Amino acid sequence: MNVAVLTFEGFNELDSFIASAILNRMQPQGWNVQITCPTESVTSMNNVTVQAQQPLEFANSADIVLFGSGIYTREIAKDAQLLGRLKLNPERQLIGAQCSGALLLAKLGYLNGLPACTDLTTKPWVIEAGVEVLNQPLVASGNIATAGGCLASSYLAAWFIAKTAGLDAASNAIHYVAPTGEKEQYVAAMLAVIGKYL
């Protein structure tokens, strides 16, 4: 399972790395999770520079594509050259977005009529793009999911795992990363959020 975690200039560390680290719990099952960027390196909203593991085009053949979030998403949504490098297919790929990533899904036409989840800052821009925004952590329909609020990244990662490898695998991944002493309640919260979208 090839997984592209799309990570752009000005990215939010929570939105790329919570999901990628949880998805990497599936490495023993052969998952190949890659920080995927338009340039050789990207620098976060907090000035942390990370080397790309894959170029943007890796997403085109990946099984799972996750759009991270960041402070320049509105500019990226207008960058036809950059977005033109993406040739995704929601018929054969699972596609998800975290926070402002929903704006890119809207721009690329994958939210056609679907409601979305996003963060409070991005919410007015997603509404402006003609998308209904829900006050909940995650929503999904078919192969498309969106999540809002940085820490909802764990729900989005769990949804990808549950959709492809089952709920037990998703529960195991969340159990591992959850706080000591709160593991059962974290797994229950995850099941409550994603269970209706599988």
Add this chain to the structure above:
Amino acid sequence: MNVAVLTFEGFNELDSFIASAILNRMQPQGWNVQITCPTESVTSMNNVTVQAQQPLEFANSADIVLFGSGIYTREIAKDAQLLGRLKLNPERQLIGAQCSGALLLAKLGYLNGLPACTDLTTKPWVIEAGVEVLNQPLVASGNIATAGGCLASSYLAAWFIAKTAGLDAASNAIHYVAPTGEKEQYVAAMLAVIGKYL
């Protein structure tokens, strides 16, 4: 407020980046949060390479020092040359550790008689170092805190903020990053975990 997030070779992305991103919510209040490494760059347990923002010695003059976690912590705990670069002082610095970072606090003598929280993998090694391990997300005494389970990083970050800038500031930071629709319950859970250690 200078904050050193100690990030070593083989680091766990969750343990460095959840805390650093939440602590960076305090940037408008002048906080300077830095990924602090023993080398110019470090590569994570999932093969993601990050550039250091500061050398290890930055920690020696920081107000807050957070030991991240990773897959090589047992080796680092035996590396006298590397640990010798750290000259910390728990009298004037807040010092915390996430997951296997507790092993480094034990090695450096900061857990003298204190119980600790850590992850399930590291637990036997921390016990072997003579430290009692608690089945809860976070424990603190004076200026020293430890947290266990990757996602408990948000509690550790909130504890640092609450200790220095108050509970309202910690609540605001957690409210911002929490999942949409679950913000109040995330803040309440944080207050329940850290409230008794302030």
